[in-house]
Amino acid sequence: MATKIHQPMTAGIDRRGLMLVMSSPSGAGKSTLARNLLRDEPALSLSVSVTTRERRGSEIDGKDYHFISQRDFKIMRDNGGLLEWAEVHGNYYGTPLEPVQQAMSEGRDMLFDIDWQGALQMFDTARADIVSIFILPPSMAELQSRLVRRAEDAPDVIAKRLENSRTEMQHWSEYDYIIVNDDLDTSFLEVLSILKAERLRRDRRVGLHDFVDGLLKQSI
Ligand code: 5GP
Secondary structure, eight states: OOOOOOOOOOTTOOSOOOEEEEEOOTTSSHHHHHHHHHHHOTTEEEOOOEEOSOOOTTOOBTTTBEEOOHHHHHHHHHTTOEEEEEEETTEEEEEEHHHHHHHHHTTOEEEEEOOHHHHHHHHHHHGGGEEEEEEEOSOHHHHHHHHHHHOOSOHHHHHHHHHHHHHHHTTGGGSSEEEEOSSHHHHHHHHHHHHHHHHTOGGGOTTHHHHHHHHHHSOO
16 A cells, blocks of 8 residues: 655745656666756655565665665565555565655655656656656667666676667656656756746645735735
């Protein structure tokens, strides 16, 4: 049973925090886009997932992921500590609930780099607060060459990820926005535009009624 996230409509918070969910097959450029977004948008924080996967050489525990054992993962999951979780490419991944509750209670935006299974679980729990983006590669050949170029995974792992990419891509139509990542700079501007526009949505701007009431009371 998925945990519901409730946001307080407290006076003083003039905008509800949003949850930006990004999914893509491995190698479509999602991690780079996410990294650039976090660099340029200090008001956005990353939901750091827990995973049972081995740490890659370039990854930092606690920053890219919390690397934990299968036993600890199961304890966390069974105690309701995860907002969503999934088995991806033979490893377990999950979103710790507590930091999300904290961010949402403060009206802060959060970025989730999760797969389609996790995204569907999140849609169930907080649809109105979620903005979802699916990143597609321009071609399968490009996807393969990006995975090989990244040179962070063994050949059998790359083969498995490529095979799984077809399943992942079949879920593109469940997302709000679709970006074909042909050129990283263009895709980055597109993601940024989505974030900026979604922040301005009327239903997220809870302080607006008071602001407009105040405006209408002002004399000219
Ligand atoms: P990677 O092993 O390449 O870091 O991630 C593999 C896949 O797992 C990616 O599609 C990534 O988005 C997804 N993933 C990472 N963290 C989570 C999570 O917390 N939940 C779910 N459902 N998927 C995740």
